[in-house]
Amino acid sequence: MSSPSPTLARTLEGRLIVSCQAPPGDPMRETATLARLAQAAEAGGAAAIRANEPEVVAAVRASVDLPLIGLWKDGDTGVYITPTVRHALAVAEAGADVVAADATDRPRPDGSTFAQLVEAVHAAGALVMADVSTLAEGIAAAAQGADLVSTTLSGYVTGSPQQDGPDLDLVAALADAVDVPVVAEGRIRTPQEATKALARGAHSVVVGTAITAPTALTSKFVSELAQR
Template identity: 50%
Template sequence: MTPTQFTELTNTLVVSCQAEPGLPLDAPIHIEALARSAVIGGASGLRIQGIANIRAVRAATDLPLIGLLKVDRPGTDVYITPTVADVEAVIEAGADIVAFDATDRVRPDTVATLCETVRQAGRLSMADISTAAEGVAAMRVGADIVSTTMSGYTPHSRKLPGPDFELMHELAVAGVPFAAEGRIWTGEEARRAFELGARFVVVGSAITRPDMITRRFIDEALRNPSRTFQGQAAE
């Protein structure tokens, strides 16, 4: 992959294969199986969390791999690849693209430093942002692309039940290259993201989190009074 172009991923679907700690799929063998299944289904790239998971998926495919590390570091709310050491670990595990939080919050290492670390290693940086201003700032300090990942997950961003299409529009108007990510559950939503200018679309939960998919099916069915459905409504 060549920096700033993301040609292999342009107009394609990237599947994020992640499992919450403690859930049954939270093991490298399962994450790798999810990733290989997504590839069979047509995914052009994968977004993988955790060093052991990145290693396992790297060994299984040559497709572009976006790596990240979710970790608690003292003194910060930033949890996606917060430090230079975390970036280096993700690179060492085999990621082609390193995703890290680039939101406007107290952080251990600057976004510029993280971008530079990725660049020096010959990889691409993906800055996870929650507002258009953060996207512009990340590109200014050297990010290769931004992703709308963090919209809804910072105190200062929009809280929406679905994808943040307004943020996508704002990024397009500002000329910021972006991936659309976060709460995309349907093909129609993915298509709209492309229409708004997304380079590629990242889908996670809707494809790789069976517990959430099951929950949605049950809730949807129970909302329809003309049918009976054996299941429990969410509280």
């Protein structure tokens, strides 16, 4: 098993990573806007930024002085978070300190293994965050060289728990099972839930929608008011 650099691990421990992303068609999905979101997160005390697509990764890299976790979503079904070695290397070349990639047991579009992606990213000088949906996937990813393991995909892949809140049970199980930092990510909506994730063994916590998605947040308010 590998582990992130001591400096990065200390920087992230017990702290917040802010995901600055926007879905296709959203007014926020514009490179300069997402870079400004990253600046706002830095001003608010975030420890690191998570950003999608090489162009945005490069813009964020030029805009903030924080560790940067990059990924490249390509498609919306199957393995689409940094699905191939080519995607991973492009993210690393754009300036990501850590490349986040799907590490589920589903086949990758280029026929590569997760271990091969890890090897390529390490050779490029970056670290790897494994986005997983189950305990078995997290254990396998750590064994294949992932530097961090994240619960990102729990609830979004068949066979993982379908629940409204964060999968804190998976956070705790991974923290007990792997020797690399475990990152809690997915449906964390409040500071209290983030604190609970740390209490269950998370090394750090990623929050996206609850901080950086005004369209989704507005929709929730509108929906609640319409049901009164």
